[in-house]
Amino acid sequence: MTITEAKKIGSRQGLISVSLGILIAQLIMTLMISTDVGFFKAFFWFTNITYWINILIGVVIMLGCGHFYGQLAGKLILIRKWNYVLTGFLIGLAIILTTAFFASWTGFIQEGIDNIGTNDDPFFDYIFKPMYWVTMFGFIPALIVGAWFGGRIKKKGNNRQGI
Numbered sequence: 293m294t295i296t297e298a299k300k301i302g303s304r305q306g307l308i309s310v311s312l313g314i315l316i317a318q319l320i321m322t323l324m325i326s327t328d329v330g331f332f333k334a335f336f337w338f339t340n341i342t343y344w345i346n347i348l349i350g351v352v353i354m355l356g357c358g359h360f361y362g363q364l365a366g367k368l369i370l371i372r373k374w375n376y377v378l379t380g381f382l383i384g385l386a387i388i389l390t391t392a393f394f395a396s397w398t399g400f401i402q403e404g405i406d407n408i409g410t411n412d413d414p415f416f417d418y419i420f421k422p423m424y425w426v427t428m429f430g431f432i433p434a435l436i437v438g439a440w441f442g443g444r445i446k447k448k449g450n451n452r453q454g455i
Contacts, residue, residue, distance in 0.1 A: 293453055298370035299363040301448045306362015309441035310354050310387065316433045343399065350395035357387045362441075369442060370449040380442020384434035392426035393419070 318335075326334035338344055365383045368374040396419045404414030 293370050293449060295367055295371055297452060298366040298449065300366070301370065301452065302362040302364065302366020302445055303359050304362070305441055305444045305448065306358035306360075306365065306383075306387075307355065308444070309362070309384070309437050310358030312440075313384075313388070313430075313433060313437050314351060314354065316437070317430070320429060320433075346395060346398045346402075349398050350391055353394050354387065354391040357390050361387050361390075362445075365442065366445055366449075369445045376442035376446040377439045378442075380440070380445070381435050381438035384438025384441060385431075388426055388430040388434050389423065392423045396422040 321337050322331065322334045324334075325337050328334075338347055341347075361383045365379055368379050369376045399422070400414060400418035404412075404418035407414040407417075
């Protein structure tokens with residue numbers, strides 16, 4: 293197994309896992325909103341918000357993180373023989389934290405930057421709070437999808453090696 297092959301396997305599995313994570317986030321939002329407006333309208337919650345660009349940027353960042361961190365996970369699991377469950381979980385957490393951090397800057401630049409020096413705390417409102425809530429709601433899915441992600445990398449690597 294070469295490093296290039298390991299990175300390719302990790303990247304592909306990272307993108308698949310991130311797509312699954314986006315689907316899980318969509319379901320979480322749908323279930324939270326459906327109690328008020330019904331399932332169909334709740335499923336399309338993103339069409340009724342003013343911050344849709346923030347969500348779109350977050351999805352793009354998350355896909356980029358899935359590719360980048362997936363390559364790292366492929367190398368760690370297949371080349372360095374790290375524990376695939378722990379590595380998958382840690383990479384999953386790194387993906388959601390990195391995504392939340394960088395996507396939060398969109399809102400900060402749009403609205404929070406004007407509040408610097410006032411009684412508001414834009415860093416807390418636009419950077420810390422999103423990271424906190426994403427971590428709260430994303431911890432368990434990151435644990436589950438991350439372990440699955442690490443297992444898929446290990447399985448694909450073993451299949452490629454004929455084990």
